[in-house]
Amino acid sequence: MKIALLGYGKMGKIIEKIATDRKHEIVLKIDFDNLHELTAENLKQADVAIEFTTPSSVISNINVCFDAGVPVVVGTTGWYDQLDEIKQQCEDGNHTLLYATNFSVGVNIFFHVNKILAKLMNNYPYYEVQVEEIHHTQKLDSPSGTAITIAEGIIENLDAKKNWANVLVADGKDSDDNVGNSALLIESYRMDSVPGTHTVIYDSEVDSIEFKHTAHNRNGFALGAVLAAEWLNDNTGFHSINDMFNFDI
Ligand SMILES: NC(=O)c1ccc[n+]([C@@H]2O[C@H](COP(=O)([O-])OP(=O)(O)OC[C@H]3O[C@@H](n4cnc5c(N)ncnc54)[C@H](O)[C@@H]3O)[C@@H](O)[C@H]2O)c1
Structure with missing residues (x-):
């Protein structure tokens, strides 16, 4: 072509x-x-x-x-x-x-399994879900388009989440996670030379489930x-x- x-x-x-x-x-x-x-x-x-x-x-x-x-x-x-x-x-x-x-093929597999996992987690409401993304410091948009797709996949399938809210976490400072219970928090981090890392975290008092994709290069x-x-x-x-x-x- x-x-x-x-x-x-x-x-x-x-x-x-x-x-x-x-x-x-x-x-x-x-x-x-x-x-x-x-x-x-x-x-x-x-x-x-x-x-x-x-x-x-x-x-x-x-x-x-x-x-x-x-x-x-x-x-x-x-x-x-x-x-x-x-x-x-x-x-x-x-x-x-x-x-x-x-x-990325791997990320698109991740998107698909993310939806299945979100649907499953409806049965376990004591887990609170959050998305984290890390990218290189030249990235112009925040949250990443990938993080938005992950968040939309969760919102479509997990009844407790109705929309998403983003916090850009600067210099290791803690994010303001006061986004309301029905909003899904996306935390964005910017660090040198990271092509793209995305993690979905389901956290409860007794354990955490982390589902993560790491791009090694572009x-x-x-x-x-x-x-x-x-x-x-x-x-x-x-x-x-x-x-x-x-x-x-
Ligand atoms: N969808 C994906 O899988 C995926 C993966 C990586 C990056 N991205 C996105 O792709 C975009 C580019 O990423 P990058 O890492 O190559 O960025 P980059 O900054 O290295 O390259 C962008 C290039 O576009 C040029 N440019 C600016 N205005 C232009 C115009 N009007 N016409 C033509 N070229 C112009 C710039 O000079 C620059 O060389 C970003 O939005 C990034 O988030 C998407």
Whole structure:
């Protein structure tokens, strides 16, 4: 496939390597220093675009892909308050988009088991649940998109939780966990060089159950994004990564 890379930062560079190893061709690379090259005309050379930029540029980049009629895989996080609007636009214009808060295969297995665990824990209301996420200090959004997906998976399945609240825990200071009983607390920590660690903790007076995913590097996210680009070759319309994995247990 001919791939356009929108964003050539940490993720864009790894995606380039994995895509070329899988015999794809990178026909366009857009970053901050050549933004003028991001035109619908230039994008039309590509079969698919892969977008890993910033929360402030992702929406206009999606729109250029729509204008060019090029399917787009969106990895950028921090724009989901506009998700419904983009979905509508995508469907109205017969465009193709796949987004994921996290493209790693392991994390998507984690998302699925997280839901099953939350459903099970309805029977044990004396456990209080909380989510923790740790990322590198350059991360712009908080909580992480992955933590939001984990929280939504719990809220959909655990009757006691109705919404989530986030606390960014600075410099090891204790979080303010005064978020109300029906809110699920997400604690965000920022530490040097951590690609992404997410833990769901069910805590009671007698014990704790911790369910944890640790990314060792960014390769898993990049591979998932390339697999999604390949999947869009045979699938059109608006999709989340759940449609690609389609777990049935
Ligand atoms: N969904 C996932 O699995 C996943 C995994 C890792 C990172 N992310 C997200 O992907 C995004 C990028 O992550 P990163 O680690 O590569 O960040 P990064 O800061 O290393 O790279 C972002 C790049 O985008 C460039 N950029 C800025 N504005 C642009 C524009 N208008 N058009 C094109 N490029 C532009 C910047 O110059 C930079 O090089 C972040 O939102 C991050 O949270 C998602």
